[in-house]
Amino acid sequence: MIQNPILKGFNPDPSICRVGDDYYIATSTFEWFPGVQIHHSKDLKNWKVIAHPLNRISQLDMKGVPDSCGVWAPCLSHKNGIFYLVYTNVKSFDGVWKDTPNYVVTTNDILGDWSEPVYLTSAGFDGSFFHDNDGKTWYINMLVDHRKGKFFGGIELQEYDTLEKKLIGEIFYLTSGTNLGFTEGPHLYKRNDYYYLILAEGGTEYGHAETVMRSENISGPYEAHPENPILTARNSPEYELQKAGHASFVETQNSDWYVTFLVSRPLTVQGRCILGRETAIEEIIWKNDWPYLNSGSNLPRLEIPSPNLKEVVFSEIPERENFDSDQLPIDFQTLRIPQSEEWISLTERSGFLRLKGKESLTSTHTQALVARRLQHFKAEITTSVRFEPLKFQHLAGLVLYYNTGHYHYLHITKSGNQKIISIVSCCNYTIIEQKEIIIVTDIEEVFLRATINHDKLQFRFSKDGNHFEKIGEKLDMSILSDDYVRDESERYRPAFTGCLVGLCCQDLATNAVHADFDWFEYKILD
Missing domain, CATH: 2.115.10.20 (Glycosyl hydrolase domain; family 43)
Structure with a gap:
């Protein structure tokens, strides 16, 4: 069948x-x-x-x-x-x-x-x-x-x-x-x-x-x-x-x-x-x-019923992408603009995806963001990131994205003299920041995870890649849908896509700071 x-x-x-x-x-x-x-x-x-x-x-x-x-x-x-x-x-x-x-x-x-x-x-x-x-x-x-x-x-x-x-x-x-x-x-x-x-x-x-x-x-x-x-x-x-x-x-x-x-x-x-x-x-x-x-x-x-044709099965996409090639996997795409050494590199640091911070997630012009489609109601997305922000205008991490006005973002940034993990969501073009933060000032490699269960999203983090702890409250996944964007916005907006999960980096000061991602993992939980 x-x-x-x-x-x-x-x-x-x-x-x-x-x-x-x-x-x-x-x-x-x-x-x-x-x-x-x-x-x-x-x-x-x-x-x-x-x-x-x-x-x-x-x-x-x-x-x-x-x-x-x-x-x-x-x-x-x-x-x-x-x-x-x-x-x-x-x-x-x-x-x-x-x-x-x-x-x-x-x-x-x-x-x-x-x-x-x-x-x-x-x-x-x-x-x-x-x-x-x-x-x-x-x-x-x-x-x-x-x-x-x-x-x-x-x-x-x-x-x-x-x-x-x-x-x-x-x-x-x-x-x-x-x-x-x-x-x-x-x-x-x-x-x-x-x-x-x-x-x-x-x-x-x-x-x-x-x-x-x-x-x-x-x-x-x-x-x-x-x-x-x-x-x-x-x-x-x-x-x-x-x-x-x-x-x-x-x-x-x-x-x-x-x-x-x-x-x-x-x-x-x-x-x-x-x-x-x-x-x-x-x-x-x-x-x-x-x-x-x-x-x-x-x-x-x-x-x-399957048609009267010889069945040909293709290999599954690997759960983990290690960024060992000089090309992004075909299931990844970028927002509006093509890949360019100006903002993305798979060769400057061998075995890593390097994103060079560009504009905010609200921008319709130049974002340093790569993502793949969410294809399952229950999934776990994890990444390893090395990022040294110098100021609060530097951010990098794991994003679940519908459009410029609707996303959930688990990221590393700077608060005072501390490097921290923080959560920001955008709903109807209004920014909502969660109160809980995690200090990771002395941690070079930080692990970020999103666990999706239908309409619920729980972010997690780890300092060693083995033990993951919850950060922040459960979030509403359903705002990342065409139905929510269309029905709940103050005016009708085109909403024809879907939720994508990916990696991004922002430098809202100089467009210069970069983040290095060692791997990206998409695990089906169904």
């Missing part, structure tokens, strides 16, 4: 693509660099992250972008030996105006370098390529309409010239969607005599759903599926998999069909989802030339 979700933790907006016997899923990364995660599988059950294609500023400049902006809803496709990756780099969100430039990059080798970006349009987002049987390539996107607060303006279609590398010809308006509204995430497919337009609707929260329309002509008119939505959990509030939608289809080499889509797993009934939006999979069957879930309902299952 395949257990859902297949991509755990912050991995939303899956775009699936098959090339021969290989399957690839591209997922959104928002403000995390490098952009787009590409996952690989041979059997649709076992997956491994293999690439981050947007790894240069010339492809993805995100310095200063707001929280949960940056890379939205990539689309991965393949034609005549070339991979195409369409993506949006969202620059602004507040107010009626949305700045959403869309680009496409290409490669012959999915593990190799990708091209410089070709600009497409800024008319909307969630761009997607469809390669028709006649050789034409079409670009589909959601239209942003700023007039009278509409925002969701429907779906547009235009041809893309793969030789001239530009959009050409007439722009066709396909549909405003169904009565669920909030129409976005379009993908086009062709089967037999019909073009199928699948849409994410109902909003990306607990009303999320996937709908289908079809037409005999690519430019329409499109008729709605008789039993829309074909995929949703909107009517099953107590179900474990919620927010189901934003889907893409794939046909196997055995002519079977599957759909990948995002889901979330709340801690309580339609509560908070600390793991963010994840990726799940379901079987598709066809009746009267319409797609349906093979489950007999539109509710995604927690497990489905």
Whole structure:
């Protein structure tokens, strides 16, 4: 059986693509660099992250972008030996105006370098390529309409010239969607005599759903599926998999069909989802030339039968990363900016990750922070750090991070003449400092630990690496969720990512002091 979700933790907006016997899923990364995660599988059950294609500023400049902006809803496709990756780099969100430039990059080798970006349009987002049987390539996107607060303006279609590398010809308006509204995430497919337009609707929260329309002509008119939505959990509030939608289809080499889509797993009934939006999979069957879930309902299952494909299992990511390579592991990402010797080094001190203190955790520009996704409800994260702060403006340690206004931070800093361990949290952009501190003035190597148990977080420390003691009160993990950020903030904020756990260093005085991390350990407690 395949257990859902297949991509755990912050991995939303899956775009699936098959090339021969290989399957690839591209997922959104928002403000995390490098952009787009590409996952690989041979059997649709076992997956491994293999690439981050947007790894240069010339492809993805995100310095200063707001929280949960940056890379939205990539689309991965393949034609005549070339991979195409369409993506949006969202620059602004507040107010009626949305700045959403869309680009496409290409490669012959999915593990190799990708091209410089070709600009497409800024008319909307969630761009997607469809390669028709006649050789034409079409670009589909959601239209942003700023007039009278509409925002969701429907779906547009235009041809893309793969030789001239530009959009050409007439722009066709396909549909405003169904009565669920909030129409976005379009993908086009062709089967037999019909073009199928699948849409994410109902909003990306607990009303999320996937709908289908079809037409005999690519430019329409499109008729709605008789039993829309074909995929949703909107009517099953107590179900474990919620927010189901934003889907893409794939046909196997055995002519079977599957759909990948995002889901979330709340801690309580339609509560908070600390793991963010994840990726799940379901079987598709066809009746009267319409797609349906093979489950007999539109509710995604927690497990489905494995397809008739040879199973290929990948090795697990090691619990402990010892920083013995000159490259960060692929499961680590940075905030908005690429790795640079200006702020990070794996070679200046052999066997250590060195972070050179930069701006605060509130900054949307230059932070010295590396992190990986939280993928389990119960986990233990530990690190060893060597840091000699000179003043209170020097901080380094272990961070659990959602965005610039929501995080928990166990760190070493300076208080008077003492080196101390302290805890600071940020909730709704308000800083909360815990009273308890631990003096470690004469300790060169300090061990920091975060123990997560669903909605509870307990920080611990050790002076010898063996005996860990609690520090501070238990903290609320659930503030590190899209639901909390969206529902509890004074105004609506984009909240589309998930909790990441990692290491950081701040020098708020001179941007010069550094911290050395010997290792980082992520242990699953489930």
